[in-house]
Structures are given as structure tokens and as C-alpha cells.
Amino acid sequence: MESHEQGMGREALSRARRVVVKIGSALLTNDGRGLDEAAIGGWVDQIAELHQQGVEVVLVSSGAVAAGMVRLGWQARPSAVHELQAAAAVGQNGLTQCYEQHFARHDMLTAQILLTHDDLSNRKRYLNALSALRTLVEMRVVPVINENDTVVTDEIRFGDNDTLGALVANLLEADALLLLTDQEGLFDADPRHNPNAQMIAEGRADDPRLAAVAGSGGALGRGGMSTKVRAAKLAARSGAVTVIASGRQPGVITRLISGEALGTLLHPEQAPMAARKRWLAGQLQVRGTLMLDAGAVKVLREKGSSLLPVGVRGVKGTFKRGDMVVCVDEQGTPVAKGLVNYGVDEARLLAGQPSHQIEAILGYVEAHELIHRDNLVVI
Ligand SMILES: Nc1ncnc2c1ncn2[C@@H]1O[C@H](COP(=O)(O)OP(=O)(O)O)[C@@H](O)[C@H]1O
Numbered sequence: 001m002e003s004h005e006q007g008m009g010r011e012a013l014s015r016a017r018r019v020v021v022k023i024g025s026a027l028l029t030n031d032g033r034g035l036d037e038a039a040i041g042g043w044v045d046q047i048a049e050l051h052q053q054g055v056e057v058v059l060v061s062s063g064a065v066a067a068g069m070v071r072l073g074w075q076a077r078p079s080a081v082h083e084l085q086a087a088a089a090v091g092q093n094g095l096t097q098c099y100e101q102h103f104a105r106h107d108m109l110t111a112q113i114l115l116t117h118d119d120l121s122n123r124k125r126y127l128n129a130l131s132a133l134r135t136l137v138e139m140r141v142v143p144v145i146n147e148n149d150t151v152v153t154d155e156i157r158f159g160d161n162d163t164l165g166a167l168v169a170n171l172l173e174a175d176a177l178l179l180l181t182d183q184e185g186l187f188d189a190d191p192r193h194n195p196n197a198q199m200i201a202e203g204r205a206d207d208p209r210l211a212a213v214a215g216s217g218g219a220l221g222r223g224g225m226s227t228k229v230r231a232a233k234l235a236a237r238s239g240a241v242t243v244i245a246s247g248r249q250p251g252v253i254t255r256l257i258s259g260e261a262l263g264t265l266l267h268p269e270q271a272p273m274a275a276r277k278r279w280l281a282g283q284l285q286v287r288g289t290l291m292l293d294a295g296a297v298k299v300l301r302e303k304g305s306s307l308l309p310v311g312v313r314g315v316k317g318t319f320k321r322g323d324m325v326v327c328v329d330e331q332g333t334p335v336a337k338g339l340v341n342y343g344v345d346e347a348r349l350l351a352g353q354p355s356h357q358i359e360a361i362l363g364y365v366e367a368h369e370l371i372h373r374d375n376l377v378v379i
């Protein structure tokens with residue numbers, strides 16, 4: 001729709017180090033004919049190739065309901081929530097098996113993660129999901145994420161793994177979100193109903209005109225383009241670019257990450273780092289204060305380091321793990337804000353102590369740092 005700013009277009013994709021790939025139901029099930037194993041094998045091969053190049057990939061895969069419907073012999077997607085949940089439970093097994101087998105060909109492990117939107121808006125669960133996902137990614141295991149359909153109602157009705165993909169991109173501060181679907185990209189009208197529809201090559205994720213052309217959903221997945229445009233806007237808040245592209249294009253994932261112009265690119269308004277930090281800063285209310293020594297202030301300001309307990313001289317407030325706290329220097333001047341890994345009682349016990357003592361002091365280790373640098377904004 002309009003020209004992109006420097007550094008946020010296709011070249012951002014070729015520099016991407018962490019990517020969330022979301023695969024929609026329509027694609028995965030070959031328009032309702034059962035899991036398309038050959039296509040899944042192809043996407044897995046591309047993800048394995050990216051891994052070889054050092055790009056971390058997290059997969060968000062839909063298709064549980066659609067695959068379950070086929071296994072159960074149902075012709076039409078049910079509207080009753082309990083039937084959708086039952087179909088998802090049956091289908092999820094097939095999905096995981098299929099991914100696992102294909103990744104095994106490349107000697108790669110997968111991990112099944114079922115999440116709800118609520119999990120990611122609750123701060124404690126958000127941090128738990130973050131630690132687990134980060135650990136998996138660091139071990140070079142590919143997380144395969146889907147909605148936990150058994151315990152949700154709205155999401156299963158509206159089929160909204162696009163939003164889940166964006167939330168995961170926010171969570172992991174991914175550089176890019178690739179939404180693979182059954183169309184070449186976002187068109188200026190639904191191409192299924194309008195043969196003259198034109199594809200939009202590029203736009204700003206927050207352009208209000210995009211929502212107007214996105215229309216409503218397809219038959220199998222249901223989210224349609226409107227949830228994809230919304231997801232792009234959400235992903236942009238932490239600086240990720242989003243591409244909506246056809247999963248049927250040969251080599252689509254690797255081609256996109258090499259910077260090739262496929263699909264619709266929706267980019268953030270701000271440079272990625274600024275967007276991430278602004279998003280974090282705007283997140284939550286401050287629940288407590290950590291008083292830092294001069295050494296800690298210096299490494300936070302000058303090196304962007306994580307905050308270790310050893311640099312903390314005092315603790316105030318009533319915060320829990322996952323709450324936002326403010327860090328102040330010895331004069332009480334705010335230095336940084338961030339999401340704390342320990343509640344106030346634990347933080348008091350840990351203040352001034354080296355990280356290798358955490359286990360001896362608490363009996364467990366939640367994290368070596370009091371605030372991880374990814375969750376910290378210097379102010
Ligand atoms: N402006 C548009 N451009 C492209 N596709 C559109 C548009 N508006 C509606 N659609 C529909 O959205 C469908 C994709 O959404 P959906 O079926 O939810 O896919 P997925 O399962 O990949 O999430 C397309 O098949 C298309 O019919």
C-alpha cells in the first residue's frame with residue numbers, strides 16, 4: 001500500500017535469526033482431505049535447512065480440528081464447542097506424530113506446546129512459557145505450538161492461531177512471523193469471490209485500510225485474513241515483520257528468509273528494537289523497586305546486561321514473579337524497568353548474593369538473573 005521504511009522490509013527477513021512460522025488448517029489438510037503429509041514433509045525440510053543456517057524456528061500449527069474431522073469421518077465442521085474440542089483432541093495426535101516423524105528424518109526433536117491466549121496474558125504463566133520455549137529453542141528443539149482447544153471456547157469458535165502466532169512472536173521477540181495460508185497473500189478483495197482481486201505486496205501493519213479488505217474467514221480454519229492482519233499489527237508491537245504467503249509455493253519458507261519478494265509483507269512502523277522496548281515498557285504496572293549498586297547501574301546502562309542478584313542492595317514493594325519492577329541507583333534515580341524472575345521475599349534473600357548461591361539459599365533456581373536483559377528496558 002505504501003513504500004516501506006529502511007530496514008523493515010524484505011531485508012529484515014534475510015537478517016532474521018528467530019522466526020515464527022504459522023501454518024493454517026486449509027493448507028495442512030489439503031482443503032479438508034486429511035493431513036497433507038507430503039506438504040508437511042516439505043515445510044519440515046525447509047525448517048531443517050534454516051536450522052542448519054543458524055535460524056531458530058518456532059512452529060505454530062493449526063489443523064487439529066480439521067484433521068480430527070477427517071479421522072472421525074465428519075463432513076462438515078461442527079458448530080458445537082464440545083464437538084470441536086473432541087475433534088481437536090483426536091486430530092492433535094495425528095498432527096504431532098506427523099511433525100515428529102518428519103523432523104526425525106533430519107535428526108531433530110520436536111516439542112508439543114499447547115497454549116491459550118490467557119496463558120500469555122497472565123504474567124506468571126507468560127514467564128513460565130517464555131522460559132520453557134527459550135530453553136527448547138536453545139537446545140535446538142523445534143516447538144510445535146497449537147491452541148489448547150480442550151479448555152478454550154472463543155478461540156476454537158473463531159479459529160485464531162494467527163493471534164497465537166503473534167503472541168508467540170512477541171513472547172520470543174522473534175524477528176519475523178510467517179503466516180502460511182492457501183492464498184498467495186492478502187488481496188484487495190477475497191480472491192475466492194472476486195477474480196479481479198489484486199495482491200497487496202507490502203504495507204504497514206497498522207494501516208487501517210488493511211482491515212477493511214481482509215473480510216471474513218475460510219471454511220476450515222475460520223480466522224480468514226482479518227485475524228492475519230490483526231496478528232501482523234500485534235507482532236509489529238515487538239518489532240516483528242509479518243508475511244502472509246502461500247504455503248503451496250515451493251520452498252516458500254527458505255525463499256522468504258532469503259529475502260525473496262513473495263506474499264504480502266506487513267512491517268512495523270518503528271525500528272524493531274525501539275518497538276520491542278516500547279512494547280515492554282508499556283506492558284505493566286510497576287509493583288516494586290530494586291536498589292542497585294553502582295556496578296550494576298553501569299552494566300545495565302552501558303552493556304545492556306541482565307540484572308544479577310549480586311548487584312542489588314535493597315528491595316521494596318509487594319511484587320510477585322513476573323511483575324514489572326523499577327530499578328533505581330543509589331540516589332533513587334530510576335535506571336531501568338523490567339519483569340522480575342523472583343517474588344519480593346525471594347528477591348530480599350537473594351539481594352547481594354552471587355547467582356551460584358541461589359540454589360543453596362532458596363532450594364531451587366528459577367533463573368540465574370533477577371531480570372533477564374530481554375525483559376529489561378533502560379530508561
Ligand atoms: N482480502 C483477502 N485476501 C485473501 N484472502 C482472503 C481475503 N479475504 C478473505 N480471504 C479468505 O481467507 C482465507 C484464508 O483464511 P483461513 O481459511 O482462515 O486460512 P488459514 O487456515 O490459513 O488460517 C482464504 O482462503 C480466502 O478465501
Ligand SMILES: N[C@@H](CCC(=O)OP(=O)(O)O)C(=O)O
Pocket residue numbers: 023024025026061062063064065066088146147149156158159160161162220221222223224
Ligand atoms: N487450534 C485450532 C486452530 C484453528 C485455527 O486457528 O485455524 P486457522 O485459522 O486455519 O489457523 C486447530 O488446530 O484446529
